[in-house]
Amino acid sequence: MFNKDFNSILEVAREFATEEKCIEHLEALYWNNIPVSPFHEDSKVYKCKGNKYKCKTSGKYFTVKTGSMFDNTKIELPKWFMAIFLVTNHKKGISSVQLGKDLQISQKSAWFMLMRIRKCFGIENDIDDKFGGICEADESFFGGKNKNRHKDKKVPMSQGRSFKDKTPVIGILQRGDYEIVDGKKVMLSHSKVKCIVGKNTKSETIQPFIKSVLIKDSVLISDEWWGYRGLDSMYDHHVVDHGKKQYVNYDNPEIHSNSMEGFWGIMKRSYNGIYNWWSRKHIQNYVDEHVYRFNLRELNNSERFNYLIKNSQIRTKYKQLTT
Incomplete structure (x- = not known):
């Protein structure tokens, strides 16, 4: 049962057609x-x-189900299993409106299901393993574009790194290891990320996070933002000056933060195309969702599905999400 690869939602529906099969x-x-x-x-x-x-x-x-995300649920477990399969395998996620239609439940119930699932996604972002080797650090900002707002709703002085109307997210990506075999790159391990939602992008926010994740003397690549200054004593710190339109160090092509930028790109497309808006209160849950899918992208469908269920013994009450 564990090793079977579910290639479609139809196969999940067939395998877990009854409450009893889900409980087993x-x-x-x-x-x-x-x-x-x-x-x-x-x-x-x-x-x-x-x-x-x-x-x-x-x-x-x-x-x-006691003590898990399924605790006290009124929705049948087969629908829960289908929801888990959908949200773990849709690269950019799924909205509560769409999930409600797919499962024939209300949007409110679908939102609650998704938030319970996202609370379990945090297991991958919170896992206590350190990063080493070559790592990239960067920040991104999530919120509507000021230029797209109605004249009455524009936020003054909110360009660039200002986050009056946006929420900053800080991320670190550890590059995967590889070796050259017969002139070809063979991956030994794949890149992983960790991300947190920050109050700001000052050094007192960025640097404790970096120090909690990175092993001392690792290679750290960042942009020129002053929040990264002072890390040279702990890490082999390299800077790519984006302000001067430099995105790769041409003397050493390995010095870039394009991998982290690629991760932000997936999140941005998810934000703009699927969700359209994340509240500041819940944004860490959405970040955890993207970290989970990125870090487990090499697993097959059933492995991602079972990994989440195995780590789903976190009960989230509706009141916790709405107060």
Whole structure:
């Protein structure tokens, strides 16, 4: 079941056509088919009717959905599984309006499902592994373009790096390793990113993030922004001066931040073409979504699907999202 590659939403619908099949899959992924109490891991567990279990130590009942993003949901698990497949495999994401139509549920319910899923996407961005080798750092800004706003809604002095009307996102990309075999580049590992939403792009915001992610003495490539100044003592820091229209160091073509710019390009096209708007409150969740898909892009459809479900034991309540 785990190794089967689902090449289409139709195959997911066939494989997980019933609630029972979905529950069996969750029990295999979460527990390896040996029930574990969410209240006391070492407690003896009694099997009850209706896919329920009882924790001997606490005396409480639970199911495989308890404490996960499926906890207390009124939507059938087959629809959840289809939603997970869609959002993990659509390169630029899927809107709540479109998901609601695809699953025949309300837009409000679809939005809640997507936000619960995005909370689980954060596992990839939060994972505690350090970057090394050659890394690129950059910032990008998300929000509507001032030139496209109505005259009454234009924000003065908001050009360039001003973020009065935008939200800054700071990212670091670790390039993949490769070797040359018979004159051809063979990838040994693929590039990965980590991103955070920042209050600003000052050094006190950028540099602690970089230091928390990068191993000392790594190669760090950035643009000329003053927020990166002072990192030379910790890293082999190279600067590409975008202000002078320099995008590659011609003395050393490896010195560029074009890979990070490519990641921003995917996010921008997603923002403009799919979502159209992200609130400041929830933007980190959307960033986590893109980091997840980028970092796991080499996995096949079912591996991405199962990786998310295996790490979906995060319950998000509607009140948490709306207050």
